Amino acid sequence: MTSRDGFSWTPQEGLKPGVPSLGVIQPPTNITSTAKYDLIVVGAGYCGLTATRDATLAGLNVLLLEARDRIGGRSWSSNIGGYPFEMGGTWVHWHQPHVWREISRYGLSTALESSFDFSRGVNHFRLNSATSSTTRSHDDEDKLLASGLEKFVNVDGAHGRNIMPQPHDIFHNEQSRVFDSMSAQDRLDQIANDLTPDERTTVEAFVLLCSGGTLSNMSFLEFLHWWALCGFTYQGCLDMLITYKFRQGQSSFARHFFQEASKTGRLSYSFSTPLASIENSSTGVSVTTRAGATFTASRIICTVPLNVLGTIRFDPPLAKGKQEAIGIGHVNQCVKVHAEIKNKDMRSWSGITHPHNKLVYAIGDGTTPSGNTHIVCFGAAQNHIQAEEDIEQTINAVEALAPEMRDIQRLVFHNWAKDEFAKGAWFFSPPRLLADHLDDMRARHGNVLFANSDWAVGWRSFIDGAIEEGTRAAAEVVSELLNEPGVARPNL
């Protein structure tokens, strides 16, 4: 099936909207009645899928409403000739607890492969800075990035271990709060004299890769949080952030959740069904779709991302703190572009081109069925492009990454910045949003629970955080409704 989401470009066919994906569900709805549900889940990303799966398994009758024509939210794969291009969230690791629990539970712990293959080809790292262009070995790449990042995070003489000993509790050490008031730029200014020019270039590129923002609008604390989650080492960042992906693509994984929920017989769903409003009352909740349909339930789990929550009208209005958080929003406008190139030797390539290019960081990510090398490229809000608006500019940005980056056979991407149901990529906090509003973002609103990776406490912004949040919200709803009369119970 083909989703409306995403774009592909080839020299022969030019730019085309929509790409095939295993995440498109047919038929788009199975709703047969307008009876009151136990639970409405809004959004079929990993958070909503997890909540739906857990709640249906626990005996609740669930209505899942999704604005898109597919599952997966900000993590989905297109499937072109059997080859998965990851349009958003991609990499997972066994040190990410919630997603790994699901990978294990679905028997998929051997379904992963490494993005990196340094066994053949150029096997080098290219660094294009403002003033020089050099290549070096991947070992030297690792040493350069480790050295720079260790200086960047070393606010406590222990590479962050003392300031954030428990990464799921970012303010465990109260002294960490000062770092939430700082941007990455503020921290770079503090250590300006300690970094070599190459360290500076690569640290800037790496933190922009993480945030998708600008150096000035990304919270330094949130980067420390990522670093702490990764075990306080660059090797941990490599392992946990950018190495292991599903051989069959994210959408193949997301289908397990949907199918398991479906098999309970307690799942109603409707795709291409964006909401206009959510009403909370003392007896339950109702939602009204943009098309004017109304559904009622005892509870809602709303998994709409922070940057999109403002497009839904809440009655009564949301609490002031949550409204303020929505008004601030997160800063991630990551540009992710897949490029197929003919040069087979580039499979073992990686590179950084910064600060003059619109794509900053890229790696060889696979070999396509045509035998081409698949390169995945990242840009950020700093030096931002809308990839489909000027495809020549996008091609130029890919070609600027390395001299070998020629003969582009295909581009595949999803423009998350212009996606009305995402308004950005994964959450990345600006300064002070976490200290001021993390609790607000997590707070419920009567019978409406809010669950999203954007305000997870552990791997916030990751698939793991989405599952963490969906798990939490479903457990809360199930616990409440099990004690309410008249709620359906499983009868097996």
Added chain:
Amino acid sequence: MTSRDGFSWTPQEGLKPGVPSLGVIQPPTNITSTAKYDLIVVGAGYCGLTATRDATLAGLNVLLLEARDRIGGRSWSSNIGGYPFEMGGTWVHWHQPHVWREISRYGLSTALESSFDFSRGVNHFRLNSATSSTTRSHDDEDKLLASGLEKFVNVDGAHGRNIMPQPHDIFHNEQSRVFDSMSAQDRLDQIANDLTPDERTTVEAFVLLCSGGTLSNMSFLEFLHWWALCGFTYQGCLDMLITYKFRQGQSSFARHFFQEASKTGRLSYSFSTPLASIENSSTGVSVTTRAGATFTASRIICTVPLNVLGTIRFDPPLAKGKQEAIGIGHVNQCVKVHAEIKNKDMRSWSGITHPHNKLVYAIGDGTTPSGNTHIVCFGAAQNHIQAEEDIEQTINAVEALAPEMRDIQRLVFHNWAKDEFAKGAWFFSPPRLLADHLDDMRARHGNVLFANSDWAVGWRSFIDGAIEEGTRAAAEVVSELLNEPGVARPNL
């Protein structure tokens, strides 16, 4: 409540069997009928508790049978004056996916504390070898252990990364099989000329701490597996194996699982109910208790440890491969002894005394309500003691750890070696058991599923592995027993 399990000793009262624990459940049974259950779960350790919780939440009527008078199996805490002494499995970490998913789901991610507190007192590491006794800083302790262990695991020039890239799939690289035929002693012999005497002493002590076996009967591959799970660094081993514990003790955590299952109204249970036999038939299963009671169900999840499975009669008999694995068994005869001493400064102490002492490795683990320092001490099958049989010998072994180890106010321990329902501590594989029989141990027997941390694929031997296995088995049973009503289904 007081469990029959465990021992305490004080100068005033001498040796007493049984210690108080939050894990003792009252009343000991709630069985009111002998109707056929959907599922019988045998064993109320974390594996059985997880399976019971998941299955009751999914609507199954479950009978939980436990031989002991308490939940928790090989992981439970005594509670003496409000202070938890961990009698078995203790430490957890956010990189252990299954246990962390549960910690997060129960809202306990801020309920942990570090065993280590180097903020005051002696703040040193003592190394008593056969020929010398020295103290050094904890930083130097870490450097010594890191250096020795890196040599120990460096079979591939990459500290094990190449030989075991995916630790939940130990034979992912087929070349790893050769290391399962080797013991720790075999590997030590290979690198005998590379280790300094202090490295050798500490490496031996550390791997005995992990295995609870002897250097000759523990699989080198299984140690590589632990190392890989810990991110291929000694720092990772410290973080993930021996740092974070529950402020309120393991039994406080285990109660969440039991209580959640209980609240569904679908949990029947009986403690102090060891089994004599398990019978499988085409229509279901039945169990007969040692007391002669019989219960029937559609499925059984048997969570009895490998070393105990041979005490239960199976009809029809178990498959040959599983019988062989049971005949081999695992090698862990860990001796874990808690000692309260008056010296407050020892809170920041750690030490290794090897190879001449019956307790090999110990750390300051807390401060008790009386203001005493709590030291936790470990011995192994090598130089083994039965701690309660000769309490003077046990006291001597504690005192031999350091000159400051005087004025012992209390000992607390569980003799796992003589426990008929454990026959050892956490699983540790002898050479070749994993290569020959891991699949056999995991295989089902008709309607009997076997689930235990002993044969988990990830954090095998850990609480995490127990939850991994309970999750897997419950999902399998629920999926099989799920009644699929004829509703509109998506076309997947």
